Amino acid sequence: MTEKEKQQAGELYDVRDRELADKRNNIKKLCTEYNLAPYNDFQKKERLLDRIVALKGENIVVEPGFVCEYGYNIIIGDNFYAGHNFMVLDSAEIVFGDNVFIGSNCSVYTDVRPMDAETRNKGLKMAKPVKIGSNVSIGDNVAVMPGVTIGDNVVIESGSMIFEDIPSDSFASGNPCKVIKKI
Numbered sequence: 001m002t003e004k005e006k007q008q009a010g011e012l013y014d015v016r017d018r019e020l021a022d023k024r025n026n027i028k029k030l031c032t033e034y035n036l037a038p039y040n041d042f043q044k045k046e047r048l049l050d051r052i053v054a055l056k057g058e059n060i061v062v063e064p065g066f067v068c069e070y071g072y073n074i075i076i077g078d079n080f081y082a083g084h085n086f087m088v089l090d091s092a093e094i095v096f097g098d099n100v101f102i103g104s105n106c107s108v109y110t111d112v113r114p115m116d117a118e119t120r121n122k123g124l125k126m127a128k129p130v131k132i133g134s135n136v137s138i139g140d141n142v143a144v145m146p147g148v149t150i151g152d153n154v155v156i157e158s159g160s161m162i163f164e165d166i167p168s169d170s171f172a173s174g175n176p177c178k179v180i181k182k183i
Helices: 003-008 018-035 042-052 117-121
Strands: 059-064 073-074 080-082 088-091 094-096 100-102 108-110 123-129 130-132 136-138 172-174 178-183
Touching: 003 018, 018 042, 042 059, 108 130, 117 123
Parallel strands: 059 080, 073 094, 080 100, 088 108, 094 130, 100 136
Antiparallel strands: 172 178
């Protein structure tokens, strides 16, 4: 089994693997090109985004400062907006539903470092997928942690850290984030 296959299966994998390193380097180049494209060259940005992410819907806006780790694990629905400095560490699949609006300086993580120092020091880690439903609004400076599912019709307040699943039809806030009320 290759390191990429282990990665995709949610098993421990070696991040130093040449194939994975080459994929990360290639995506960094594409993200840099995307971020440096003129703000009004929508066709160029769309072509680049098609090369960066696995699948995307219609009406997608990602502001400059966008970085991702692999790209091949990112699926974006229709009507998506991400503000400046959007970081997506997609060692596992990350799915964004339709009508998702994300503020600036937000991050979505899938990487999980082993608790055992010996394993961690070997360069091994694993990844857990993240799913963000439809009709979701995420404020500025929010971090979504590995393995989290955010339901549909959710509003997350700025500055929140999402460590646990957020059920549909909720307003959530805090660090760590807690559901404040059902909408």
